[in-house]
Amino acid sequence: PSPRHAWVADGSVLRPVSRDVPDIFSRLLDGDDPTDLPYGKAISLLSSSGPLPVFATERFRQAGKDAADSLPDMIDIPGLNATLFPYQARGIRWMHRTASKTGGLILADQMGLGKTLQVIALLLLDRPGTTSPALVVCPTSLIANWVREIGKFAPSLTVLVHRGPHRTGVFRGLQKADVVVTTYDTMVNDIAIFSAFEWSWVICDEAQAIKNPDSNRRQEIGTIPRRKAIPMTGTPVENSLLDLWSLVDFAVPGLLGTRSQFGSNYPDTVEAAKALNAITDPIILRRRVADVAGDLPERIDIDLPIELDDTLTQHYRRVREETIARYQVAGALVATLQLQLFCAHPWLRIRDPADEDGEDAELEPEERTPLVTPKIERLVSILREAFENDRKVIVFALFNRLGDLFREACAPGSRVFREGKL
Numbered sequence: 307p308s309p310r311h312a313w314v315a316d317g318s319v320l321r322p323v324s325r326d327v328p329d330i331f332s333r334l335l336d337g338d339d340p341t342d343l344p345y346g347k348a349i350s351l352l353s354s355s356g357p358l359p360v361f362a363t364e365r366f367r368q369a370g371k372d373a374a375d376s377l378p379d380m381i382d383i384p385g386l387n388a389t390l391f392p393y394q395a396r397g398i399r400w401m402h403r404t405a406s407k408t409g410g411l412i413l414a415d416q417m418g419l420g421k422t423l424q425v426i427a428l429l430l431l432d433r434p435g436t437t438s439p440a441l442v443v444c445p446t447s448l449i450a451n452w453v454r455e456i457g458k459f460a461p462s463l464t465v466l467v468h469r470g471p472h473r474t475g476v477f478r479g480l481q482k483a484d485v486v487v488t489t490y491d492t493m494v495n496d497i498a499i500f501s502a503f504e505w506s507w508v509i510c511d512e513a514q515a516i517k518n519p520d521s522n523r524r525q526e527i528g529t530i531p532r533r534k535a536i537p538m539t540g541t542p543v544e545n546s547l548l549d550l551w552s553l554v555d556f557a558v559p560g561l562l563g564t565r566s567q568f569g570s571n572y573p574d575t576v577e578a579a580k581a582l583n584a585i586t587d588p589i590i591l592r593r594r595v596a597d598v599a600g601d602l603p604e605r606i607d608i609d610l611p612i613e614l615d616d617t618l619t620q621h622y623r624r625v626r627e628e629t630i631a632r633y634q635v636a637g638a639l640v641a642t643l644q645l646q647l648f649c650a651h652p653w654l655r656i657r658d659p660a661d662e663d664g665e666d667a668e669l670e671p672e673e674r675t676p677l678v679t680p681k682i683e684r685l686v687s688i689l690r691e692a693f694e695n696d697r698k699v700i701v702f703a704l705f706n707r708l709g710d711l712f713r714e715a716c717a718p719g720s721r722v723f724r725e726g727k728l
Contacts, residue, residue, distance in 0.1 A: 309340055330357050345408040346561050349585055369587035370411070371597065374400035385430050385462045393598035394420055397591055398427045401536070404589060405432070410535040410557030412513075414542050414592035417691045418606055421538050422452065425509055426460050432534075434484050434506035436464075441500070442487045443527065444511035445687075447680030450611040452487050452511070468492060470616060477502035490515050490523045497526045504531040512687055513537030516556060517549040519565060524552055528559075540691035542590065546574050547582060554586055561585070594695060612681050614649075621675055622648055650704060651679060651711050667705050678715050686716070 307315070309331045313322045331340075334356055338347055351360045377399045379392030390398070397415070401424065404411045415421050434440040442452055449467060456465050466483035468474065469492050477499040480486050493500055508530055510516055516524040516537065537553045551568045554561055562568050562585065572578040595602070614622060625648050629641040640656075647654040647667055652675035654667045671677070685701070692699050703709060 309335075327358070334358060345589065346558055349561060367584060367588065369583075370400060370404070370589065370591035371593050373404075373588070374591060374593075381427075383427050383430050385460055386427050387461065388423060388427070388459045390423075390427070391420070391598070391601045393593065393601045394424055394427075397424050397593070398431065400591060401425075401428050402431050404591075405534045405536070408558050408589055409533065410589070412542055412553055412557055412586075412590045412592075413536055413538045414540060414590055416592075416594045416695055417540050417688060418595060418608060419593060419598065421540075422455050422511070423459060425536060425538065426456055426463075429463065429485065429507065430460050432506075433463075436481050436483060438504055438506045438533075439466075439481065439483055440485045440507035440509065441505045441530070441532070442485060442509045442511065443490055443493050444487065445515070445680070445683060446489045446491075446615050447612045447684045448511055448610075449487055449489065450613040454611060456485060468496070475499070490527075493530075494522050494526050497529065501529050501531065504533065506533050508532040508535045510535075510537045510556070513539040513553060513556075514541060514544065514549075514687075514690075517544065517552050519548065519552045519555075524556070528556055541694045542592070544690075544694070547572050547579060550582065550586060554589070558589060561589075610684065612684055615680060618652060618675065618679065621652055625652075647705065649681075650708060651681070653677070653711065654705060654707060667707055669707050669710065677711070682712065682715050685712070 310328045312325045312327055313320050315321075334351060335343075335347075338344065343351075348362075348366070352362055354360070374393075374396045377396045379395050381390065381395040381399055383398070397413075401411060401413065405428075413421050413425065415424075429440055444452060446469075449469065453465055453467060456463055463485055464483040466480070466486045468480060468486055468488040473492070473496070474480060480499060481503070488496075488500075508527070510527065515521075516527055517539075518524055535557050537557055539553070542553055543549045548565075548568070551562050551565065551572075555565075562582075563571065572582050622645065625644055626641050629644045630638060633640045644656060647656065653669050653671050655670045656667050689699055689701075701712075703712075
């Protein structure tokens with residue numbers, strides 16, 4: 307009848323068990339509610355060799371994708387200005403339910419399935435406030451996209467971008483909006499104020515940035531107090547199983563034990579990966595385009611605004627001013643093309659003002675501007691995810707020399723390789 311009884315009803319027969327079983331069971335739970343166990347505690351019980359054997363039901367082991375597929379494909383979210391695809395509605399329901407049980411999850415839907423929209427909808431369901439806002443950490447190039455998407459789909463959520471020389475220096479300055487958006491580097495530099503209070507959510511976009519547990523990014527972000535956490539990445543494992551430990555330990559701290567325990571329990575073998583999947587699959591939502599193709603139109607076009615960092619912004623202004631000053635008559639027209647080239651890559655230049663489309667643009671490397679720009683980093687991220695899913699890709703470039711630039715940026719020994727971006 308309950309864990310406090312020392313007998314079992316077997317049909318019409320009452321079968322006694324050892325009288326100390328209720329006490330043993332109580333000690334195993336250590337004060338937790340047996341009808342609502344935290345996920346981490348349940349995993350701990352399953353892996354322990356205590357006096358009572360513990361087994362998991364098939365439903366408990368169900369992967370995130372399968373669990374989401376069983377949920378209703380419609381959801382009413384007040385304040386959401388979007389028509390959700392059925393798989394998105396199911397994903398939001400699953401995330402809301404899972405995060406309430408585990409405190410964290412990994413959103414690993416394939417590129418193009420609307421991970422950002424689903425997270426924004428989730429924030430409307432479990433709304434943050436200014437005293438405990440949601441923190442979104444992302445690459446510099448995606449800041450503009452987050453701000454635009456929140457403004458478009460959830461205009462009732464207030465947004466604060468924490469970045470640049472005029473950002474606040476006190477934690478109270480972060481408690482002025484529902485959502486705070488920042489970059490990984492800014493988060494590391496300002497970790498003192500980010501860790502000064504508890505956030506309702508900490509969301510990491512392009513979470514491959516925290517896959518290396520030895521990196522400053524991973525170590526610092528783990529110190530930020532939060533109620534719930536979501537790393538977002540289409541490629542949870544790239545190099546080794548340690549990638550997954552880093553993401554899972556951020557989403558649900560302690561679930562896979564310490565790093566040394568994990569290394570001992572899960573070496574990089576196929577058998578270890580299968581054993582690991584049994585634990586991590588229920589907190590990972592990973593769907594491919596093929597899985598939800600029936601919900602999708604024939605093609606989805608996704609515009610991604612790419613934000614220039616401070617250095618490139620300064621050079622953008624310098625190129626505009628110098629071009630207008632150089633060409634007194636057609637300066638504005640020439641500057642329009644030159645700035646279009648600059649936004650493609652700052653090393654592209656036109657020499658002949660008569661070149662109206664930039665077809666003969668030349669490369670002019672300079673130390674003041676980087677080879678690997680936010681746009682190239684974003685392209686690398688898209689390609690990496692596509693290749694992880696065995697997809698073929700066609701990259702359309704407006705200017706001929708961009709192919710040469712991209713090949714150079716991705717050459718062995720380049721920054722893209724040194725920082726593990728490819």
